[in-house]
Amino acid sequence: MNQPGDTVSAWESKRYIPKPGEPELPPQLAVYAQKSTDEIIDEFNRMPFFMNKLDETDGEGGENVQLEALKSLAYEGPPEEIATNFKNQGNECFKAGQWQDALQYYTQGLDVDAGLDALTVALYLNRAACNLKLKNYRRCIEDCKRAMQIDELNVKACFRAGQAFLAVDRLEEARKILEYGLSKDAENKPIRDTLAEVEKKELLIEEQSKKKKRLADEKKLIEQNLSLAIKLRGIEVIHSLRPTEFLDGAVLKLEDPMDVESQLVFPAMILYPTIDEFDYVAEVGELTEPADLLRMLLDRPKEWFADPKRKNFNLKSLQCYLETSSGGLVKIGKKAAINSALMAEKVKAPLFDNGLRLYVVPKEEFEDWVQKWNKEEALSKRA
Numbered sequence: 439m440n441q442p443g444d445t446v447s448a449w450e451s452k453r454y455i456p457k458p459g460e461p462e463l464p465p466q467l468a469v470y471a472q473k474s475t476d477e478i479i480d481e482f483n484r485m486p487f488f489m490n491k492l493d494e495t496d497g498e499g500g501e502n503v504q505l506e507a508l509k510s511l512a513y514e515g516p517p518e519e520i521a522t523n524f525k526n527q528g529n530e531c532f533k534a535g536q537w538q539d540a541l542q543y544y545t546q547g548l549d550v551d552a553g554l555d556a557l558t559v560a561l562y563l564n565r566a567a568c569n570l571k572l573k574n575y576r577r578c579i580e581d582c583k584r585a586m587q588i589d590e591l592n593v594k595a596c597f598r599a600g601q602a603f604l605a606v607d608r609l610e611e612a613r614k615i616l617e618y619g620l621s622k623d624a625e626n627k628p629i630r631d632t633l634a635e636v637e638k639k640e641l642l643i644e645e646q647s648k649k650k651k652r653l654a655d656e657k658k659l660i661e662q663n664l665s666l667a668i669k670l671r672g673i674e675v676i677h678s679l680r681p682t683e684f685l686d687g688a689v690l691k692l693e694d695p696m697d698v699e700s701q702l703v704f705p706a707m708i709l710y711p712t713i714d715e716f717d718y719v720a721e722v723g724e725l726t727e728p729a730d731l732l733r734m735l736l737d738r739p740k741e742w743f744a745d746p747k748r749k750n751f752n753l754k755s756l757q758c759y760l761e762t763s764s765g766g767l768v769k770i771g772k773k774a775a776i777n778s779a780l781m782a783e784k785v786k787a788p789l790f791d792n793g794l795r796l797y798v799v800p801k802e803e804f805e806d807w808v809q810k811w812n813k814e815e816a817l818s819k820r821a
Contacts, residue, residue, distance in 0.1 A: 521552035525561055532568065541568035559585045559592060566598045570605075578602040593619045597629050604636055609643070612636045660695040667698040673780045674763055674788035677821040681791040682707060684718045690792040693723065701725055702777070706794035708735060712803045713747045722794055724777035728758040728770060732798070750800035757804060759797040760787035765813040767797070 515523075528543030544565040548558065566581035582599035585592055596619025603612030616633040619626060668675065668690075675690070685705060694700035702724040708717040708731065717735050732753055743751060750756075759767045760779050763786045770779045770787070776794065779787040789795075799807050 517550050517552040518554055518557065521547040521550040521554075521557055521561065523547075524550065525557070525564065528561075528564055528568075532564065537568045537571040541565055541572070544568065555588050559589050559595075562588075563592070563594055563598065566595070566602075570598055570602060573605070575602040575606050591622050593623045593626055593629065596622075597626070597632060600629065600632050600636070604632065604639070607639075609636055609640050613640075660692075663695060663698050664690065664692055667692055667702060670698065671702070671777065671781050672783070672786075673702075673777075674786060675792060676763070676788045676790050678791050678819055679821050680819070685791040685793045688792040690789065704789060704793050706731070706796060709795065709797050710751075710799075711797055712799055712807055722776070724780065725775045727773050727775060728796065729753065729772040731796070732756055732758075732772065750802050755800045755802065756798050757801050759799065761790070761795060761797070761816060762786060763788050765817040767808065767811060770796075 524543045524547030528540040528547065531537070531540035531543060544561050547561045548565070552558065562581045562585040566578045566585070569575070569578035569581060579599050579602045582595040582602070585595040586599075589595070596615050600612045600616040600619065603609070603615065613633065613636050616629050616636065619629045620633065623629070681688075684707060688705045690702065690704045692698065692700050693703055703721050704724075706719040706722040708719065710716060719731065719734075722731070736751065736753060742748065753772075756772075758770050758772060760770055762768050766785075768779060768782075768785045768787055770776070780789065
């Protein structure tokens with residue numbers, strides 16, 4: 439009995455407790471008197487009529503006899519009737535968007551093997567529709583094939599197979615099956631619309647293929663033009679064992695990729711070996727003069743020049759040198775085009791790692807620097 443202050447649940451408040459002189463519960467209901475709400479709901483859920491989820495046990499690990507009896511009813515009657523019932527249940531599930539459940543019903547209908555071609559074809563086609571919705575395209579195609587093995591004139595099978603083939607980009611097969619369907623029903627709008635989608639996709643793929651080939655041909659032509667331009671100029675390109683990160687993957691190109699006579703463009707490393715510093719310029723044309731580069735690079739705050747080690751860093755004092763193919767050094771005039779050294783026949787200065795390597799040294803410090811230059815060491819750094 440509840441004590442004052444105890445909480446009484448809604449279930450307890452409605453629970454039947456006979457008072458003196460009132461009748462006890464009937465035996466069939468008395469078993470529920472001492473059970474909780476959850477226990478009663480669980481027990482109801484094992485009764486087919488009240489089920490909201492499938493429970494195939496009796497609550498104690500045994501078989502749900504009522505459910506098994508109900509399930510067995512589905513297979514009572516002539517095969518045609520059983521298969522038709524499964525088809526109808528599948529149709530209801532399909533209309534409700536329950537495609538997996540519908541698929542199971544159609545499969546059960548096929549398993550009955552009613553022996554009626556029209557019913558079997560309908561079950562295959564309906565299951566194909568479920569597989570199409572579930573994106574089981576291969577299974578959809580198989581169901582359509584089985585339907586057509588029974589009824590080769592079935593245009594609905596052509597339509598669904600065509601949709602499945604289209605979904606997996608098997609366009610040639612989609613076209614063939616859809617065209618076959620139209621040969622049997624020339625005015626079939628779903629088939630005509632699907633075939634139009636196939637043709638649209640074929641056209642798109644053809645355009646993409648042409649574009650890809652055009653780009654590949656263009657890339658090849660650009661590479662050929664660049665190779666020819668370098669060859670015509672007599673320019674040598676040397677690769678280092680360990681390229682500087684700035685020139686790793688550097689791009690050497692023509693200003694106009696389609697014109698071998700247009701200016702070569704490349705990145706440049708401007709090295710200041712006497713102070714162990716450098717500058718990087720992303721793009722330099724072969725006709726650029728070192729003086730133009732120096733004017734740009736010397737456009738710095740006054741504080742930069744205040745450092746004693748840079749006291750001789752001015753346009754008049756600085757001299758420019760390039761490393762030669764043989765590992766030595768060659769001076770390039772500040773007003774000479776860079777390609778004059780790159781294209782020289784006697785003492786040639788190559789590009790390194792597709793870029794220019796320009797040494798800039800004050801003339802007052804040139805003698806000390808050049809004496810430290812090691813030709814063998816320079817050659818050992820090349821690939």
